[in-house]
Amino acid sequence: xxxxxxxxxxxxxxxxxxxxxxxxxxxxxxPNLYWYRQAAGRGLQLLFYSIGIDQISSEVxxxxxxxxxxxxxxxxxxxxxxxxxxGFYLCAWSPGTGGDEQYFGPGTRLTVT
Amino acid sequence: xxxxxxxSEVTAVEGAIVQMNCTYQTSGFYGLSWxxxxxxxxxxxxSYNALDGLEETGRFSSFLSRSDSYGYxxxxxLQMKDSASYFCAVTGGGNKLTFGTGTQLKVEL
Numbered sequence: 001x002x003x004x005x006x007x008x009x010x011x012x013x014x015x016x017x018x019x020x021x022x023x024x025x026x027x028x029x030x031p032n033l034y035w036y037r038q039a040a041g042r043g044l045q046l047l048f049y050s051i052g053i054d055q056i057s058s059e060v061x062x063x064x065x066x067x068x069x070x071x072x073x074x075x076x077x078x079x080x081x082x083x084x085x086x087g088f089y090l091c092a093w094s095p096g097t098g099g100d101e102q103y104f105g106p107g108t109r110l111t112v113t
Numbered sequence: 114x115x116x117x118x119x120x121s122e123v124t125a126v127e128g129a130i131v132q133m134n135c136t137y138q139t140s141g142f143y144g145l146s147w148x149x150x151x152x153x154x155x156x157x158x159x160s161y162n163a164l165d166g167l168e169e170t171g172r173f174s175s176f177l178s179r180s181d182s183y184g185y186x187x188x189x190x191l192q193m194k195d196s197a198s199y200f201c202a203v204t205g206g207g208n209k210l211t212f213g214t215g216t217q218l219k220v221e222l
Contacts, residue, residue, distance in 0.1 A: 032208055043200055043212040044156070059209075090155060094208050100144060100161035102210060107155050 002027035006091050006105035019078040021108050023091030030096040033074040038088040086112045115139045117213035124219045133186045133216045135201035143204040145177050145184045151197045196220045
């Protein structure tokens, strides 16, 4: 069966500090991978999606970046965090062969102080 | 671009039936999905409609009218554990999802 992992679960970082959030998927090959951000009481905003290694599309211009160094690993990064970067970050995957459903990881709650 | 509208909050009584609506405007449409999210948790998939009509899965049903750019999620025999936020999402190109702002369902005794 497939599982998706995200860490850390919670993170408190000062403004201007760097960020690295990691997501890994097990039990599947060549998945589509996604990073979302959710502000409190709001819907999910798609930040990045990837259909393969080094194939990443950015949906929203911001100070975040994403990388996919391995087939089932997706990393979200920032060089300098802003207060507005606070939120609930969710990684998701869907079958690369197509499918109706996305599967979400447990999320990372980031607070920038 | 895509935009989706959902009522912000719905309250219903345990055992009742509740309908949560979603209207969308989109430049590309492959289907409408529904996700459930409990407080502090991750969204989980409930249903997907690519064609017009009603899809039923247990206590959950989802309806789509592509000509009206409208869909709804119907929950029957409401239980306290159904209290959560429910998001509709449009599938566009690249299997990308655009989510609505969600409806918070409160189930009361």
